[in-house]
Amino acid sequence: MAGTLTPEVIVVGGGPAGLQATLTLARVHRQVVLLDDGQGRNASAGHLHNLITRDGTPPAELRRIAREELAAYPTVEVREVRADRVRDLTADGEPAFVVELEDGSHLRTARVVLATGVRDELPPIPGLAELWGDLVVQCPFCHGHELAGRRVGVLGAGAAAHTARIMRPVASEVLVLADGDELPEDPGAVVRTEEVCRLERLGDEVRVVFAQGEPVVLAGIFVATTSVQATPFAEQLGLALNPSGAVRVDEHGRTSLPGVYAAGDLAHVPALATPVPSIAQAVAAGSMVGGCVVANLVDGG
Structure with a gap:
């Protein structure tokens, strides 16, 4: 996808949740930009486990395989850049957002998926x-x-x-x-x-x-670590949080702000006390959010 196009969806975060959300969107040819600064929560681990077909795979290898698969889809653009700010420009009920990047550029979109994870305080x-x-x-x-x-x-x-x-x-x-x-x-x-x-x-x-x-x-x-939001985007957008400090989402990954979705361990439904720190759960959440975004784009669902 040409970098000059306005993406329908911007996925912020290139871990398992963000990669899966991007793949789900790509499968039905939605124009999506994935922003990945390479700062994964499990970067210090030699191998990941408890993920069927990938048990024992190094985290970097999982990301490499996923990025390679995304390259086959013409409506996907992956940018290795950090997002610094997400601004809400919604007017008249139609979601609109600007994502400001560390290189001084910015992107506009109508839908944002936050998949930036958490940071462990030891x-x-x-x-x-x-x-x-x-x-x-x-x-x-x-x-x-x-x-x-x-x-x-x-x-x-x-x-x-x-x-x-x-x-x-x-x-x-x-x-x-x-x-x-x-x-x-x-x-x-x-x-x-x-x-x-x-x-x-x-x-x-x-x-x-x-x-x-x-x-x-x-x-x-x-x-047991203390988990905090890895990025300031939830605060910038004024998203509702759970008592755990994670972003509050419904069963479809929708946050309190229309047009903004969250997947992975930065978010959870109110019924849970904390996010589930699992790659399998992150992939499942990414898939759910990707499908929900498509439904919203198609018929407002």
């Missing part, structure tokens, strides 16, 4: 950030099997019991690292209550150093 423990996505992970469904039969840790008191119970059939032992906090319930696992001073890489394992007591060596550590 506990401020020395050494943790350097091990994130490798020896320190978040999701048992994404990383649990690779730790089978080995000793693993769960860092933090909040989600310790839930994660420990999930990992119990997988790991040889689960050690909860309470980091000085009181556990809200019995995790059914061995607990170290001392403050965690730092984490150190030890070959393919991680060494946990405490303020008191002997260090322990673990095959991997699960940690």
